[in-house]
Amino acid sequence: MNGRQLQKLGVPEECVREAITAIQFAISSRTTDSKQVKAKIKEVLDAPEAFLDDDYFAKFAQAIIDDRNFVRAEPVAYETWGKSGIDQESHFQMRQACSVPVAVAGALMPDAHVGYGLPIGGVLACDNAVIPYAVGVDIACRMKLSVLDIAADAIDSQFNRFKEALEGGTRFGVGKEYQKPQAHAVMDADWSITRITREKKDRAWKQLGTSGSGNHFVEFGLLTLTERDEELNLDAGQYVALLSHSGSRGAGAAVCSTYSAIAQAALPKKYEDLGRLAWLDLESEAGQEYWAAMNLMGDYAAANHDVIHRQVSKLLGSQIIAGVENHHNFAWKETHGGKEVIVHRKGATPAAAGELGVIPGSMADPAFVVRGKGNAASLGSASHGAGRQMSRTKARDKFSWKAVKNDLEKKGVRVLSAGADEVPGAYKDIRQVMNEQADLVDIVARFDPRIVKMCDDGSKAED
């Protein structure tokens, strides 16, 4: 039988080669003659599971099972928050992601915008599989807020003290590292779990305590609670707080690209267009390696913030009295709808019932400490920020520091350094975004930025 005849019998194109190999093998072993071949193929197509232990047709049967698992006529339905602010391209990406054969549920947060593979602000649950690009390049990118034992008025009256703490307590820039690595227990963890984490360990060590670039920042601001929060152990009032946004730096990016390349190479031909949505079966060796490396990057990113907060608060001469932190680029094993699934949150804040998190706005707009409501349709998630209103390039064209200076001054925000593509006007209105996700999180406290440091893009924030 040739390939065309096999396909006429119902053998998918992707499985024709396995069918021919099986037939040749069976005939050469004289267990099947050419007359029986057609019937045999039909039997396997009817119930491939029954042939998984067959001496000759097992591989063909497995190929049929795998192929059927890949077929999905319609993308999984997903709910969208803040519909009006989300562009069509993000929806296209989300539909693509929800068409991946391992996808079981999804949701789109109100700050969603286009990203690699899954949109940023995308939540995707998969069955026993993980998609490196649905976690994101900056694995375990996260927020950390520390409340300090300093009187609120000091932030204005002792500006230089705060400025020096921010400037001395971390470093910005692509590839930025310390010559003398900072100490942290995370470097005692086993980095030899995968080749890439082993190779990147020294670099990661030198990058401990750094902030990277893009939308990453460290800032001082005023945290306002309108009522006491028992969990935070803070009374109503105003506090000085340190807020940072950073991730797993070069090491995390290397883990993402390494394992997405492995996943893409393993994609069946008919799914090659999925590209950066390539998944890894969690039972596979590569899947287990990615999972272990991703979790190490989670610990590393948390340690990175630890070091930043340790250094900044030490330079400031202050103690940390309370805090909130969370990843927003990560995947978790969770139970939804009674089934264990892998939930990817890429630029989305975990918001299970009662779970605390931090959602930043922009350099001149408030961040919010939130408590999740465990909304099932969002898979227990919320936005990770206000979301961009325009691309970085467009923002650089449209805004200059001169143009935003008044706005920043009026709001009492002092920017030590930043890129013009990060000005407030490049972002959506965080208050509107919070309104759009009022069914996802409760607001616990408001953080108003006062002194901000981001990666300098060469254009002067002071001018």
Added chain:
DNA sequence: ATGTAC
């Protein structure tokens, strides 16, 4: 978001 360069 990162950092390298078939």
